[in-house]
Amino acid sequence: MFSTYAHKLRWSYRKNWPDIQGILLKKYPDFVFNSSPSSLENQVPVFVFHSVDPITFEEQLLYLKKNGYRTLNADDLLQILKGKKTLQERSVVLTFDDGV
Known part of the structure; x- marks a missing residue:
């Protein structure tokens, strides 16, 4: 069960990395936040x-x-x-x- 959860978490992280990176590096325009x-x-x-x-x-x-x-x-x-x-x-x- 843990491995399934870990797999889903890794998949979600990889899938959303561009958005996460954009937020962390403030690449989105101010109006977003x-x-x-x-x-x-x-x-x-x-x-x-x-x-x-x-x-x-x-x-x-x-x-x-x-x-x-x-x-x-x-x-x-x-x-x-x-x-x-x-x-x-x-x-x-x-x-x-x-x-x-």
């Missing part, structure tokens, strides 16, 4: 997805929704960049690259 929207002042985080696991993606979308984030489409972002629209707090952009 800061609950104050002012940490993003006039910035829009852009999340670029190259492959999407449906369950993980749903969890990520639920996190954004539960934490008050709103997604912008390309037209909204362009209008904001041109100064024709006001940037709302906790706005993010999601993009998808099919890699083809």
Whole structure:
């Protein structure tokens, strides 16, 4: 039983090492750890997805929704960049690259 637990722990550590390393080395932007929207002042985080696991993606979308984030489409972002629209707090952009 212990060996099964140890195996699962090693597997989980290996699988999540890039995220663990990113957290430890502070490679993530401040807004990831800061609950104050002012940490993003006039910035829009852009999340670029190259492959999407449906369950993980749903969890990520639920996190954004539960934490008050709103997604912008390309037209909204362009209008904001041109100064024709006001940037709302906790706005993010999601993009998808099919890699083809």
